[in-house]
Amino acid sequence: MNWLHTTFILAAAYLAVFVEASWNLPRAILGAQIDVLPALMVYTALTNDIWVIAALAIGGGLCFDAVSANPLGISILPLFAIGFVIDGARELLLRESRHAQFMLGAAACALQPLATLFLMLNLGSAPLLNWHTLWQWLVMIVGGALATPLLFAMFDKLHQSFDYQPATQSSFRPDREIKRGRL
Amino acid sequence: MLKKPNLIVVILVALVVVVLFHLPGQTVGRFKLAISGLFLPLFGLAGSSHEATAQVRGALVSRRQLVEEAEELKRQNDQLQIRLQQEQATERENARLRAAFAWAHSTRWQLKLSRVIARDPSNWWRAIQIDLGRRDGMRPNLPVLTSAGLVGKISGVGETRSQVVLLGDPSLRVAAKIPASGETGVILSSSSAPQENNMVDLGYLTGNSGVTPGQKVQTWGGGGVFPEGIPIGQIVDVRTTEYGLSKEARVQLSANLNSLDEVWVMMP
Numbered sequence: 001m002n003w004l005h006t007t008f009i010l011a012a013a014y015l016a017v018f019v020e021a022s023w024n025l026p027r028a029i030l031g032a033q034i035d036v037l038p039a040l041m042v043y044t045a046l047t048n049d050i051w052v053i054a055a056l057a058i059g060g061g062l063c064f065d066a067v068s069a070n071p072l073g074i075s076i077l078p079l080f081a082i083g084f085v086i087d088g089a090r091e092l093l094l095r096e097s098r099h100a101q102f103m104l105g106a107a108a109c110a111l112q113p114l115a116t117l118f119l120m121l122n123l124g125s126a127p128l129l130n131w132h133t134l135w136q137w138l139v140m141i142v143g144g145a146l147a148t149p150l151l152f153a154m155f156d157k158l159h160q161s162f163d164y165q166p167a168t169q170s171s172f173r174p175d176r177e178i179k180r181g182r183l
Numbered sequence: 184m185l186k187k188p189n190l191i192v193v194i195l196v197a198l199v200v201v202v203l204f205h206l207p208g209q210t211v212g213r214f215k216l217a218i219s220g221l222f223l224p225l226f227g228l229a230g231s232s233h234e235a236t237a238q239v240r241g242a243l244v245s246r247r248q249l250v251e252e253a254e255e256l257k258r259q260n261d262q263l264q265i266r267l268q269q270e271q272a273t274e275r276e277n278a279r280l281r282a283a284f285a286w287a288h289s290t291r292w293q294l295k296l297s298r299v300i301a302r303d304p305s306n307w308w309r310a311i312q313i314d315l316g317r318r319d320g321m322r323p324n325l326p327v328l329t330s331a332g333l334v335g336k337i338s339g340v341g342e343t344r345s346q347v348v349l350l351g352d353p354s355l356r357v358a359a360k361i362p363a364s365g366e367t368g369v370i371l372s373s374s375s376a377p378q379e380n381n382m383v384d385l386g387y388l389t390g391n392s393g394v395t396p397g398q399k400v401q402t403w404g405g406g407g408v409f410p411e412g413i414p415i416g417q418i419v420d421v422r423t424t425e426y427g428l429s430k431e432a433r434v435q436l437s438a439n440l441n442s443l444d445e446v447w448v449m450m451p
Contacts (some may be wrong), residue, residue: 006244018225020304021312028441031380032306052331054192060201066218067301069308069338069346069354073203080196084189117307123204126353127307136306 006052008158009044012151013037013060021067026143032136034143036151037064038108042078043151045086046095046104053083070116071123078115082108098149105148112139216341219301219312223343226300278313292410293450294328297321299443300344309335309352309440315448316343324408326449332414332437333357333402334446349440350415351383359415359434360403361383366392367403368413370434381436385418388430394421400434 016036025034037060044056071075086093086104094100114137120127185193193370280286295315303310305387315321317340325337327347335355339346350370368385375382388394398418404411414450416436424431 014221014330015225017304017391018222021222021301022226022229024302024441027302027306029379033302033304035304050192057196062218063221064304066215067312068303068305069310069348069352070305071204072206072215073200076196076200076203084193087189113306116305120307127305128309128351128353129307130374131373133307140306168311 002075004046004162005159006055008155009040009048009052009056010059012040013056014063016040017060017063017067020064024141026139030139031132032139032143034147035064035109035112035140036147037061037075037079038082038112039105039144039148039151041083042086042101042104042148043155045083046090046093047155050084050087053087054080057083062071071120071125074119075112075116075124077119078112081115082112098152100144101149101152106141106145108148110137113137113140144158212339215339219341219344222301230298230300257288257330271295292375294447295450296445297448298445309349310337310338311347311349311443311446312344313347313446313448314344316341316345319344320450321448322346325414325451326409327415327446328449329438329443329446331439332416334438334440334443336408337448346441350436351380351440357409357415358405359400360411361394361398361400361418363398364393366394367405368432370400375433380441381416381439382419383416383434383436385432385434386424386429388421388432390420390423390425390428390430392430394418394430418446 001182019036020033037056040060041053041056057076057080061073061079064070064075065072074079086108093104117127203211203214273434293360297313297315299311300314301312313327321337321340322351323337323340327336333350335347335349335352337345338348338354350357351373353372355370355372358367359370360367366388369386371384371386372380373383375384385400396418400415400418402409402411402413402415414437416434419433419435421430421432423429
């Protein structure tokens with residue numbers, strides 16, 4: 001299942017970038033595009049090892065930057081840093097709790113654009129920044145936070161569909177069977 | 184202390200990032216185009232489904248509506264034919280006068296239609312990708328417009344697609360003119376709310392400028408990228424900056440940047 005799971009995650013990142021690049025409705029209504037990659041990274045960091053986290057950071061970051069005017073590779077470090085920190089604290093986090101998923105998604109979606117902008121400004125790029133950027137940041141946080149539990153639910157369903165289910169054990173034990181005679 | 188596999192992965196990721204940041208610009212451009220090429224099947228699929236939806240919608244339109252639309256188009260066509268004849272007469276007169284004064288001939292705009300295939304997913308750039316590339320004669324800095332007005336210019340060119348930087352992006356500045364007053368300024372990135380995606384700022388106007396809301400703005404022609412006379416938009420409001428030394432106006436763009444499906448590229 002591991003390789004299949006990794007493939008699903010990378011395919012989800014690929015589809016997420018495609019949808020963000022071609023679906024303009026959030027931008028037209030809310031004035032900001034929602035980025036699902038940090039939410040996907042939260043799921044990956046809580047369920048997979050460090051190699052899958054690195055694969056998602058590099059693959060997802062490269063795909064995002066390739067269709068964007070961002071400098072190539074700028075999204076990799078923030079995504080990886082989020083995954084790395086969550087991976088380190090995995091034992092302390094309540095992965096099953098929807099509330100925890102929401103909060104982690106919000107934190108990841110808040111930090112990822114900040115870190116990307118910080119890197120970009122340090123590299124000499126001049127992105128479009130004004131007071132309205134705060135509104136866009138807020139939309140990204142709320143959108144990403146809402147997307148995180150949905151991603152968990154979606155991948156859990158995929159798990160159920162493709163993974164081996166644990167064998168159910170019957171409570172019947174032959175040695176405890178009451179032998180009944182004819183009378 | 185980091186575990187050994189974690190340390191290896193951290194070093195690997197850092198190495199990838201450092202290498203990417205130090206690649207020469209041309210290699211980065213090629214690399215970007217190669218990676219974004221992975222999305223071409225999906226963009227093609229999205230385009231086909233869009234066309235299929237349009238065809239289904241077309242099949243459902245009633246015959247009566249089509250006849251009415253055809254008659255309306257015929258009327259418009261007749262009007263345009265008459266206007267064209269007038270324009271041709273004016274053009275001949277213009278050419279004759281230019282010849283008399285030995286002025287250079289103005290050339291007609293050569294336009295090429297292209298489809299918008301993607302938008303920049305990040306919120307801090309305004310850019311789109313179109314389905315024309317180097318093989319179609321695209322090259323950087325060609326103006327991009329719709330029938331309503333200027334949209335932006337080509338910033339990067341691949342073999343089969345190009346990136347267009349839109350008006351309002353921090354990297355695009357356009358020399359603009361207000362024909363009513365003859366004043367000039369520069370179209371800058373927008374200071375308006377992101378929901379007002381069709382707004383840009385017109386800066387570097389003089390402090391005693393008589394710019395008023397409602398006036399039209401068009402390209403000035405200076406700088407050599409955009410020819411003179413492409414409509415940009417209309418002034419919405421004006422404010423004073425630099426303690427009254429200069430003015431800045433907000434401009435509502437003529438072209439709707441939110442619903443760009445097809446754009447025209449102005450060929451040299």
